[in-house]
Amino acid sequence: MTAGKHGYRTGLVDMKAGQISREIFVNEEIYREELERLFARAWLFVGHESQIPKPGDFFVSGMGEESVILCRDRAGKVHVFLNSCRHRGMKVCRYDEGSTPVFTCPYHGWSYGTDGKLVGVPYFREAYHEKLDKSQWGLVEVPQLCLYKGTVWASWDPSAPPFLEYLGDFVRYLDLTLDGWDGSEGGTEILGGIQKWLIPCNWKFPAENFCGDSYHNISHRSVDLVGIGPSGSGRRDLQERLMARRLHVAFYDRGHQTGVYLFPNDQPMPPSYQHSPVVSEYFAHCEEERRKKRGEWARVIGSPGEIFPNTALHPRQPRTIAVWHPRGPHQTEVWRWYMVDSAAPPEVKDFLRDYYIRYSGPAGMTEQDDMENWNYAHAASRGTIARRHPYSYEQGLGFETERYEWQGLHIPGTVMDITEAKSSEHNLRNLYRRWAEFMEAESWDDLATWRVARAAE
Amino acid sequence: MSEPINIRLLGPGARIVLDDGAIAEIVSNPLDGVWVFARYLSSPADPARVGSEEMIFAQDIIEIQ
DSSP states (O other): OOOOSSOIIIIIEETTTTEEOTHHHHOHHHHHHHIIIIITTSOEEEEEGGGSOSTTEEEEEEETTEEEEEEEOTTSOEEEEESSOTTTOOOSOOSSEEEOSEEEOTTTOOEEETTSOEEEOTTTTTTTTTOSOGGGSSOOBOSEEEEETTEEEEESOTTSOOHHHHHGGGHHHHHHHHBOTTSOSSBEEEOSOOEEEEESSOTHHHHHHTTTOGGGGGGGHHHHHHTOSTTSSSSSOOGGGGTSEEEEEEETTTTEEEEEEEOOTTOOOOOOOTTOHHHHHHHHHHHHHHHHHHGGGGGEEEEEEEETTTEEEEOSSSOEEEEEEEOSTTOEEEEEEEEEETTSOHHHHHHHHHHHHHHSSTTOHHHHHHHHHHHHHHHTTSSTTGGGSOEEOOTTTTOOBSSEEETTEEESSEEEEOTTTOOOOHHHHHHHHHHHHHHHOSSHHHHOHHHHHHHHO | OOOOOOGGGOOTTOEEEETTSOEEEEEEOOOSSSEEEEEEEEOTTOGGGTTOEEEEEGGGEEEEO
């Protein structure tokens, strides 16, 4: 089946019916178009400043299928470059991370400074007769870069809106992952290394899962029975479910979405991390401080979410950011960063590291459940017959609330209250709604619809 | 052809002879096996280079002094 440039919103992704064709997960041509229309235009998560603290430090990351170098130049400025020599395309950096004064291509020896400038060309005098204009042959740099509370984001599209405009009010939900647990601005760092592994499924399987797919909790029942949680039961401290409103929040014009728990007024936070008195006390103290600093907004507790298209947020237990790198229609390379308060005592960081990897990553018990589902769902959707039958995304269709408010607190975004309903596919639909818009839009003029709405006001 | 030189072993202060007869002193070594940063001490082919610092390509180095 060929989708062409059109038909994404009217056929393959049918939001009215709540149905989505399996083709968008398994079709090679659609995948190729995604690389151009999504990954070359959207803002993508590249890394964290704490990974490159000193001049010369670098971390090799990815944007879409392409390898990029996140580095800090000699003057301390942060850059993101395409990891490909301008001469014949060889990777100029084949290490995962490190520190260097130059990136030297091992093929013919062209060498670049950490500011991307071409500084070394073998036989420049003899073979090039000093005629090569080195200033035109520096590393390809992303046209847009944004540093936000330690995180580094980039877009290949010079016409994309600035990152904070791209987020809109969703920035408040991103902050739930990036601010300190005590409510202080930023203050988080990366804990340990980055976990990287391959899953044989399309990148959208994990992406939709992390939008807030609460329906698949049955998959994790075995983990809940084992009790890997930080208080010795379940997989997380989930007592908040008993008192909070449980919400799915979607930003229709941006494509970002998340789950949140909304606490009632004046309700103390249930105790957490009870396996360790030190950790438990640390979080109790942080919660007290957070309420002082954040006021009413402290009632909002984060839950899994997704920044369009492929950055997943897991703000609380565990606190992580994941990127679903596309590696062909049938494979995803997951990179998972673990976050912790920079100022947390070593005992807290140690405890969290153990808990995090028990939960997430290739050996994490919860993530293993997910991977098994994505792997087999993808494989069982590739066949000729299977492709003829769409997936259902009808759950809760038509039950969204535009201006949601509870006990005096307005929640930005379009909300589905699932406290009684238990589940919805509201956030998943939002991911694909935006996906279809990106696939059809010719430019950011068509995608930045909020600008049109603002101009009309 | 002379034996290839492992330029990764050259530290600051080492003196090298280049294929055009120039002599230079290593200033720093990024250890990439391809380039070193060096200051020209002599340069019969282009005396103006003396005192200047340049990246020297490994294949141009023919001898360690």
